[in-house]
Amino acid sequence: MDGTKQSGLVKFKDNLFTVKDSLLGSFIRSGAPTSDRSRTAIMFNNFFLHVQTVKTHINTLRPSYTLGMGLIALFLMIIAFISGIFLMVYYNPSIENAFNSVKDINFVVSGGKLMRNVHKWSGEAMIIFVLFHMTRVFYTSSYLRGREFNWLIGIVLLVLTFLLNLTGYMLPWDQLSYWALVIVANIIAAPLEMTDIMGVTKYFDIGGISKELFLGGLVPGKEALNRVYLFHIMLLPAAILIILGVHFWRIRKDGGLTRPDKFDRKDTDTTYITPPDKTGDIFPTYKTYGLMELAKGKTPAVDNDVENTVLSWPNLLIAELAVMMFTLAAVVAYSFYIDAPLKELANPAIPENPAKAPWYFLGLQELVGYSAFMGGQGIPMAALLGLALIPFLDRESEHTGIWFSNKQGLTVTIISFIVGTVGLIGTLAFTIQYGWFRNWWPNIPQIVIVMINPGTIWLGFVMIWSLATIKITGSTRMGAIALFTIFLVSYIILTYTGTVLRGPNWDFFWSQSEWPIH
Amino acid sequence: MHSRFYLSLLLISSLVLMMFIGMGVYREMTSEWKTYQTEYKNMLVRNAEDDAARKRAEKLEIGLRQNYVASLNKSDRCMSCHIGVENPYMAKADQPFTLHSGDYIENHPVDKFGCTICHYGQGRATNKKEAHGKGHTHWDYPIIPTKYIQSACAKCHDYKMLQEEGAELVVKGEKLFREKGCRGCHKLNGVGGDLGKALDGIGSKPRAYYAMKHVVGEHTAYNWIKQHFDDPRAIVPTSEMRVFMEEDESDLLTTYIFSIREEEMPSKYRFLKNIVTPPRDGESLYKMFCVACHGSGKISVYDEIFDRTIPAITNPPFLRSADNKTIKNIVMEGRGGTQMTSWKTTASGLKEEDVDKIVEYVASSRTYERPEPFNYLEFQTNIDSGMRLYNNRCSYCHGKEGKGGNRQLGINLKNSTVQQVLDPEFLALTIRDGREGTPMPSFGGDGLGLSDQNIADVVAYVKTFGKKK
């Protein structure tokens, strides 16, 4: 029995001496990525990589197609998540200490100010890049051919991005936070306008109850801060992570990124890809079927353009790494120079004048200026609903993967852009110059203003404009382009108006330098 | 070259990122307070008297200095730059290394009190601009100018001690506040008039509480208060405030104003050995509540700010026609439509016994016996005749409708006091005997020739002003 014992110890000794290799091998199961086989295996076997395909279409890697917008938005979110965790080390969500703890992050924490700036700016940049990503997806008709559901998920992600930013804005408990909280709470309570008109507020006070649930009271205080904090660090991040997971999974399921039906390779493609190894190639250049593709039956990836795909390792991963580094460097550089705002401690007795919402909601605040219900809830809901319905009302998928569909699409985009710009600026200028119903007939019933105000009129015009485009061009896609273009233009113009052109008492000013001193 | 685009992007981005991380680290290493501390350390090493002192100096750690006082909820980092504030060898050093002036620091050690509890400013900040809180720093309480610093002493100390131990400025300010009649318009602790804003916690109001548009120099609460004492209407154009400051009185009052604070000091910091309640005799109360408008009360003056005549109330003719009950009635009810508000306890917080004291004080200048009474009720009055007489003789000053004001000399006869509070006999006496020291002449007897019947008619007509037409 000695021999067995002996050999057992020898085995143990051998194992002990090879721990380094075997341990490493258990992490890198596919060996060094030196052949196409091992490169493929890495993509399959790694949990974090397997959400991506083994081979990537060249079109996906062309920077001019995706512009990297979705990827940048994702990395911004990751940056915001990580920087947020660092901020949580010091932040204290109580109305006595929140402001002080943010001051401490600014003043005494090593790199704290930079970290806070990175958190703030990556979060706000996320809004911009989610919108850019949405714009890209829209103008390349990428919401069709099985991607309708993912477009809806995208809209949910957009809303979550807004909410994450908004709740974060309220946490420092300075004047900006407090008055944004007040305004948002009252927008939440805006159905009061409707229930008052219907005379049912006494029995069915949906606005008041929502507000109370949001604030944990009737005025913003410690309960409200706690709830906003809960949303910001727990509920909304969890929601966005899960839904983002679905978003990515759907991209795989829907056959990767869209591309034109007829794809031509260009010589310049080699500047951003590495063609496959010719030696030991496991993929013949003709065609191949993945297990998943066979299981699902007809999908866009089967038997389609295999010769125009390259291995994801290293092509896609290098591209992703580069975009990630670019995003991080850009955010850090911006944060190095521009500080996140922090005003005086919240003071319930003295409103900021003007009490402005964060910039991404100033478009809404401009609309809220006409009617809190319509501007804060009605029109945004209508806009989101309109966006959500686009893939279901436009089923023309032949232009998928082509920017602006065709020449006509570009024309419609340009015309809609001009009409949207001129029309909306005209509407705003008219309202600023001449006022609205209440200025003319002071006793006008509220219902008339809720229903007919510059916001709803504009909404009606956009709908008519889209329908007219469909009628004239005979194409639902052109109608969609008209609708989306005006939506974008409206968001930009309204945001600009609310941010730059509105001053104390929400009066019109050409620039902040003209604001009265007070 | 393959993947050139992405690899170049990766390389350039990484380099940029590294550069900014490096710059971030450099910015932290060369922060303002670190520079000061290094300078201080070098100074100590250079000037060390012996080897032991030099060794101690060399061991000085460079790092943020925070003075945390839990019971005051203060985290002051001022000593990160003002590092020599407790070092007697630094008496002649320049800022920020100077030793604290005076002997305050002996009884108020920094570790127990911190800095901002007296000096204000932003104790949490670690750079000069934001710590001092001046300019656009989004900080509500900038460093208090040295000339007002004594306002902080009154947070913990009683006035007797302040007087004896060298904080007499705030003591003088408090006395001025009591004697200039500030509370005739401003409530404090619930007692005072209603024309101005209540002053509770005024010293703790944030910068945004004040309209800074007309403030000269830096837009701080200190400058606002001081400048509006010097000239109220230069700071608030619509202000009706009546203050007449001599020389340094506005500074003294400003010092006192900033001792009226919201925050309560913990009991172990309070040092109230001699609680002295200010005198509450008639004269003191008169000064506290009445003097801002009525002054000495000896003569009536037409007031540009109020746009009406402020009547004399301590001159003998008034006291002759008004008995104590009438005066008290006027004080308690106020004069509707004028700046004279009601001083009932429910409105002003002033106790009725205090009103009695004031009335007694006002009436103490009465030298005449009460005049020959006017038995108004004995007359059969004729309102038409009264109207004719009024239009001829009274309307020039009091206006056709009796409204007064509007740059006319006469007082408002339509207000509720005249109509309801004052009895007809008082009005009749006023018309008959006039009001010496005011433009109101005597109309009765040998004067301007109105008979008692005429006077009764006029009074009856004046009394109709209160009735709605």
Added chain:
Amino acid sequence: MSSEAIGKKDLSRRDLLGLTAIGTATIAGLATLGGSLRLVKPNVHFEESTQFKIGKPENFPEGTVRVFDDKNCFIFSDSDGLYAVSSICTHLGCIVSLTEWGFQCPCHGSKYNPEGHVIGGPAPRSLEWFEINQDVDGSLVVDSAKTVAAGTKYIFT
């Protein structure tokens, strides 16, 4: 040049760029991570000053035993002078109490003699002794951040 040679040159050039890029990216990433982790270490502590005044020497005649609960400190005075002993157990930080024979920790039973030396239980070290100084005004100042060797007793006048 043969096409093979061109391919090789191409490859090596790409490798050089690739290696540089990925190497720089790794360094930049590590620098960012390191800088971020530095943030977690606090630069200031929200704690009261470690120095505290205990009064004038004449308040501590021989045989005095005073307990400063909020400062976790005992002050003793004997024929050799004045000394300050920490009341924080060196085992796991509980507060020891004074007994006839020394100090007793309630948590895990550590025992110390009157000088603070361990005589029982799991405590690894003796109780700490603090430095006592005299201020310019003559009052005594204990600094719980500065420990002195056990047995250091001060004589003040």
